[in-house]
Amino acid sequence: MLQPLNIIFAGTPDFAAQHLAALIKSQHNIVAVYCPPDKPAGRGKKLTACATKMLALEHNLTVEQPINFKAVNEQQILAQYNADVMVVVAYGLLLPEVILNTPRLGCINVHGSLLPKWRGAAPIQRSLEAGDKKTGVTIMQMDKGLDTGDMILTAECAIEKTDTSASLYEKLAQLGPKALIDTLTLMSSNEHKATRQDNTLATYAHKLDKSEAEMNWLLTADELDRKVRAYNPWPVAQFTFSQGCTEKVKQHRIRIWQATIQPHTTTEPAGTIIASDKHGIVVATKTGAICLEVLQLPNKKPLPVQDILNSRGNWFTVGASINGEIN
Structure with a gap:
């Protein structure tokens, strides 16, 4: 008993x-x-x-x-x-x-x-x-x-x-x-x-630090996928996107809530967008590629990439650097 x-x-x-x-x-x-x-x-x-x-x-x-x-x-x-x-x-x-x-x-x-x-x-x-x-x-x-x-x-x-x-x-x-x-x-x-x-x-x-959430595209797709999942729901994996011309650049912090590894073989430099459509934004990494599926723009709620591309499609064009500039 x-x-x-x-x-x-x-x-x-x-x-x-x-x-x-x-x-x-x-x-x-x-x-x-x-x-x-x-x-x-x-x-x-x-x-x-x-x-x-x-x-x-x-x-x-x-x-x-x-x-x-x-x-x-x-x-x-x-x-x-x-x-x-x-x-x-x-x-x-x-x-x-x-x-x-x-x-x-x-x-x-x-x-x-x-x-x-x-x-x-x-x-x-x-x-x-x-x-x-x-x-x-x-x-x-x-x-x-x-x-x-x-x-x-x-x-x-x-x-x-x-x-x-x-x-x-x-x-x-x-x-x-x-x-x-x-x-x-x-x-x-x-x-x-x-x-x-x-x-x-x-x-x-070790205790998590916000600085660790910054995406380093020189890592492998597998490493980046694990970071996205490990830092959800805090501090959330993110990257800085630069918008504008050389004279006036505006930077946006974009959070990544969901992503998947893609079996792409590419010679593009790490951080280059190799596909951008309703299925997601595919970015080249050190080895393979990762597809960004749910993002959160500054002061906005998380959204599927399809919804973001409807209004911000010119930000994420194929061939551009994920940290690149747009005009």
């Missing part, structure tokens, strides 16, 4: 909230939910609660929002909950050792990769960008390192050639809660076993 655990949950975005939802439906007891302080959002900069806090309040759960855990009183407040385990999912705050050791069974984390591969802030995006064939979630016992704790349970899924960060995020949001509940079931009867990570196989998933 399952022995319910007293759980402190710590998380922030929707990914974390989906794990909290699974815990709410389980037989375990959630004694407190930890979230970062509310942040200003929108034009009015109104303080806005994160997805995890909103879900917790809907279910009348106690919510704590410390800035960090450096203050002794914050550490004491957490200890007073007498939790068996603390579950951490995309929380965004570093936990000091005193917090890691406070719950009876310590703290466990749901990480969006198959550790030790892709430790760090952006495992979903980096796995796509690298061309990995599979990914998954790892439930690990947290320690002082960054995603270096012993692994309790993993769940895998394939990365399809059409996956974006958004679609892969949803796949892991389905895998993670089940893996978490399975882990807690093992922990409740002290049947869980933890395996050390092989540090020699570790890779690091």
Whole structure:
């Protein structure tokens, strides 16, 4: 028979909230939910609660929002909950050792990769960008390192050639809660076993930077396709298009929301438009070509290329450079 655990949950975005939802439906007891302080959002900069806090309040759960855990009183407040385990999912705050050791069974984390591969802030995006064939979630016992704790349970899924960060995020949001509940079931009867990570196989998933989204046509079509999918929905792959004559040039930042690899063999320089019609704008790359299918012009919504060519067809003529000028 399952022995319910007293759980402190710590998380922030929707990914974390989906794990909290699974815990709410389980037989375990959630004694407190930890979230970062509310942040200003929108034009009015109104303080806005994160997805995890909103879900917790809907279910009348106690919510704590410390800035960090450096203050002794914050550490004491957490200890007073007498939790068996603390579950951490995309929380965004570093936990000091005193917090890691406070719950009876310590703290466990749901990480969006198959550790030790892709430790760090952006495992979903980096796995796509690298061309990995599979990914998954790892439930690990947290320690002082960054995603270096012993692994309790993993769940895998394939990365399809059409996956974006958004679609892969949803796949892991389905895998993670089940893996978490399975882990807690093992922990409740002290049947869980933890395996050390092989540090020699570790890779690091650096936080995304907007500058990385700039398309470099000297990369291969395969590399560019992976960048487009990895940076959807943020920061979105993009390029700068120059319009006008030499004396007066106007530059436009154009975002790429959807593209596909094309089997074209061309001798045209990378960045040259080799086809432009209702099916898309085909651009030569270092190896092969890539077809841009859904674009977003400045201050406009994303549109299929067919719609953009109806009004901006003279921007994307065959033979022109994608960063070239028009008269």
